[in-house]
Amino acid sequence: MSNTITFMIDGVEIEGKPGQTIMQAADEAGIYIPRLCAFKGLSPYGACRVCTVMVNGRPQAACTQPVAPGTVVENDTERLQHLRGNIVEMMFVEGNHYCMFCEKSGNCELQAMAYRFGIAAPKYPYLFPERDVDASHPDILIDRNRCILCGRCIRASSDLDGKNVFQFVGRGKDKQIAVNAEARLADTDIDVTDQAVSSCPVGAILKKRVGYAVPIGERLYDHKPIGSDIEAARTAGS
Amino acid sequence: MAKPKVATTSLCGCFGCHMSLLDIDDRILKLVELIEFHKSPINDIKKFTARCAIGLIEGGCCNDENVHVLQDFRKNCDILISVGDCAIMGGIPAMRNTIPLKECLEEAYLNGPTVYNPSGQIPNDPEIPLLLKQVYPCNEVVKIDYHLPGCPPPADTIWEALVALLTDKPVDLPYELIKYD
Ligand code: SF4
Numbered sequence: 001m002s003n004t005i006t007f008m009i010d011g012v013e014i015e016g017k018p019g020q021t022i023m024q025a026a027d028e029a030g031i032y033i034p035r036l037c038a039f040k041g042l043s044p045y046g047a048c049r050v051c052t053v054m055v056n057g058r059p060q061a062a063c064t065q066p067v068a069p070g071t072v073v074e075n076d077t078e079r080l081q082h083l084r085g086n087i088v089e090m091m092f093v094e095g096n097h098y099c100m101f102c103e104k105s106g107n108c109e110l111q112a113m114a115y116r117f118g119i120a121a122p123k124y125p126y127l128f129p130e131r132d133v134d135a136s137h138p139d140i141l142i143d144r145n146r147c148i149l150c151g152r153c154i155r156a157s158s159d160l161d162g163k164n165v166f167q168f169v170g171r172g173k174d175k176q177i178a179v180n181a182e183a184r185l186a187d188t189d190i191d192v193t194d195q196a197v198s199s200c201p202v203g204a205i206l207k208k209r210v211g212y213a214v215p216i217g218e219r220l221y222d223h224k225p226i227g228s229d230i231e232a233a234r235t236a237g238s
Numbered sequence: 239m240a241k242p243k244v245a246t247t248s249l250c251g252c253f254g255c256h257m258s259l260l261d262i263d264d265r266i267l268k269l270v271e272l273i274e275f276h277k278s279p280i281n282d283i284k285k286f287t288a289r290c291a292i293g294l295i296e297g298g299c300c301n302d303e304n305v306h307v308l309q310d311f312r313k314n315c316d317i318l319i320s321v322g323d324c325a326i327m328g329g330i331p332a333m334r335n336t337i338p339l340k341e342c343l344e345e346a347y348l349n350g351p352t353v354y355n356p357s358g359q360i361p362n363d364p365e366i367p368l369l370l371k372q373v374y375p376c377n378e379v380v381k382i383d384y385h386l387p388g389c390p391p392p393a394d395t396i397w398e399a400l401v402a403l404l405t406d407k408p409v410d411l412p413y414e415l416i417k418y419d
């Protein structure tokens with residue numbers, strides 16, 4: 001059919017639709033491309049670069065790059081996995097990620113990505129930046145120590161919740177997630193049921209009074225690597 | 239042939255990682271068939287008198303004594319392993335890294351809500367190891383050969399890694415044994 005776009009990922013022929021990104025087409029084909037800032041239902045953003053693939057030999061973000069006929073995409077290569085792992089390691093040393101007491105541990109996408117890449121410890125020096133916590137809201141807290149600047153909360157708030165609660169401020173190492181109010185999250189119109197709250201991949205935006213709700217061993221990524229659900233579709237489907 | 243020697247130490251840690259090592263349960267009997275414990279809080283041997291095959295490091299470096307012990311381990315062990323999140327990234331003690339040392343000491347000894355200290359002194363006896371400006375991950379002080387994350391790492395993680403090293407196999411731990419919490 002003229003409505004399909006045929007291209008290759010790691011030597012496998014993939015059929016995409018016009019307007020799809022490489023990541024969307026790969027998902028449908030049961031091929032997992034690692035990602036952190038991409039999130040179903042949100043517009044592509046291209047912030048984290050964990051989804052970097054080689055498109056005709058050039059690095060591109062799979063979450064923003066549209067499918068094109070005849071392109072040759074490399075995804076699961078040793079070099080790319082190594083580079084992606086390095087990005088994840090940098091995220092760990094650039095923030096303050098104390099997994100041992102984080103309520104998100106076991107369900108955290110950053111941590112799960114490190115597990116998937118088999119990272120025992122980052123090889124870079126830890127920066128221990130000074131970041132603050134905003135616990136002003138009665139039901140929600142922001143812990144900027146854990147924020148990886150993926151922008152998911154920003155997009156979820158504007159695209160899904162029809163609000164504009166979050167924005168980035170600052171540049172480079174000073175960039176941080178801020179709220180659209182004089183100072184505090186409590187002064188915004190955010191609600192605990194907003195998608196912006198549940199869209200955070202790490203423990204930077206948390207619902208209060210949830211705590212360690214799921215026991216160790218039963219959490220999302222305790223036994224299966226992140227992306228297994230997408231890959232399972234492939235083995236089951238074809 | 240003499241059994242390879244293993245040394246262990248707890249630097250700026252809580253002994254939880256040593257507890258996890260003991261948590262290998264009856265495999266400890268197999269372990270003592272494979273190795274001999276050298277300098278370690280387990281047997282209270284205080285000084286290196288022989289070369290060790292493996293050194294297990296719990297905790298990061300928060301004071302000058304930690305640094306000296308860690309350097310001593312590097313000198314006397316063929317393989318050094320950072321065991322646990324504190325050795326790897328400083329762990330809970332590293333939470334002070336974003337607070338100036340003076341403020342930490344004043345909070346602990348002068349201003350904290352439960353402090354009783356009528357003399358208003360902050361301990362500074364020369365016998366007490368000097369605190370460093372921040373807590374350092376071990377691999378920022380000496381070269382570390384292997385990292386076993388976790389708080390603490392599961393007993394199985396420590397066991398599998400030790401057995402692999404002692405039997406000359408690659409340390410290739412399954413997904414379930416590399417966890418950060
Ligand atoms: S707070 Fe969470 S969702 Fe928002 S940018 Fe940071 S990591 Fe992403």
Ligand code: FES
Nearest residue numbers: 046048049051063
């Ligand atoms: S998932 Fe593509 S750049 Fe983040």
